[in-house]
Amino acid sequence: MRVSNTLSGKKEEFTPQDDEVKMYVCGVTPYDDAHIGHAMSYIIFDFIRRYLRFRGYKVKYVQNVTDIDDKIINRANERGISPRELAEQYTSSFHEDMETLNIMPPDVEPRATEMIPDIIKVVEGLVEKGYAYAAGGSVYFRVRNDADYGQLSHRSLESMMAGARIEVGEEKEHPMDFVLWKASKPGEPAWDSPWGQGRPGWHIECSAMSLKYLGETLDIHGGGQDLIFPHHENEIAQSESFTGVKPFVRYWLHNGLLQLGQEKMSKSLGNLITIKEALAKYSADAIRIFVLSSHYRSPLTYSEEALEAAERGAERLQLAARRKFAGEKTDKQIDIEAYRSKFIEAMEDDFNTPQALAALFDLTWDINKLSDEGYFVLDAQQFLLELADILGLVVSEEQSFEAKLKVESIVASLPILDKNRDIRIILFKQLSEQFEQSSFPALVKVASTTQEYALHVATIHEHIAKSAKYEDIKGTLRALSNTAAANIGSYSELRVQLRQVKQWQSADEIRAKMGELGIILEDTPNGTVVRYKTQLQS
């Protein structure tokens, strides 16, 4: 397996120190909802982690949460809440996003505020060794004492100075010196330290955390390319100076940045789309396929067209993986090993996911073709799911339409529920006026399930009106979901009966109305199949 290492600027053979790969990825500063640039980065390190596991390595994955920082303090002040509350709120929002995107949680997820004693220990050590100095209640790292400074970003101290956008802090000995421990102003969160009240600088937490949970030398350290300088450069400086052990990191992996229009998507530019916004429009698999479609080191531009295309691709995989087949023929078989080789070969070469994904699509074609011809393809379908899983794609059967609604967006989606209820009732009325219940047994079922469905929607309205919490309506939501599924089933059943007696117009009416609700009824040689459109529409 070969990986690109930012440190050497080359592709190198990947050989971890031992069976357990020590992997550290920079986490978020939770002061706002995460955007899809974050999604991209964490999806990338998620499939890298999954692939390493597939290759038989154990992986210990550590990812920090920077829960104390200027931006958190400022935002908390604006909102009139404590920095801790703000950080808590957005950390759990981030966790929700990660879970929905099928990103595996870190093995350890330390928070900066829980690491203060460890951080102070590292800062003290750096001062003792002459790599840092206290000034005005803060502590700075002395870059001139680090001969290797600039090794990761491939710049010299002189060339950094040439950039000239450097504020010369009066306290600093050298303009490039960076803060390890920051003296706090009155009213700011602060911890006691040998230098007075203060809080950790930005870079130091990662050094302290990785040292504590992964040891002096990590196998993989990941993050976005925007972190190379100064963040990761400074991490190397701190860690190697403190431990005296080199290298701090054996393989530095950096993902390309997500662009929106002509610019990088970033919090400071304000040109961002949050993960929640994206998930309201596209499935987790679609977002992942969008990311997998280009190499992780290349920049990627967000566009509705690209996400739309990814969504279609996700559907294609899903349909092939779960299509029902009646074929028994086995004299022609899909060469699963060939696909496995193609997939592995692609991933071994610096995680070439576009090629790996192509292997999945080729397999999809094979499955569809042989299945159409009446062959047994279950093993190939299972293999498709296996490969998809390594990339972190779910490719699962859709839950019922309503079950996809996110807890947070229940209120926002009430109009959708209403529309669904109304359409179902109208449709039922039309049908019952047209046909005798006795001639179509399924019509009786449609009556009861439609009524039940409408009842549940009304109940949810009542709960929301009384500003109930999620816990209170969880049961009703589950019931709604089940009823919706039963209701869809009964309409589908009725449609089958109508088709048997060639009542095409009514059958088509049912299909059209269901289509409006995001439900697709497909007639296949094996019967009518219910599918759900991946995109919700209001």
Next chain:
RNA sequence: GGCGACGUAGCCAAGUGGAUAAGGCGGGGGUCUGCAAAACCCCUAUUCGGCGGUUCGAAUCCGCCCGUCGCCUCCA
């Protein structure tokens, strides 16, 4: 100004010296089907930003030019 990346079909995007330039999306035609959808079949880049050079041979290496982006300041 310094450092780095990129420019491949209508769109997204692999391929980094050799045999027909992956794959996805879109578009056109066809098969199947009551219709629709899905699926399958055929077509959709004689050519890889431009100009030179190296080579038996280049999208792939070298030079110049044009264009785009990132980092150098908080950022995944």
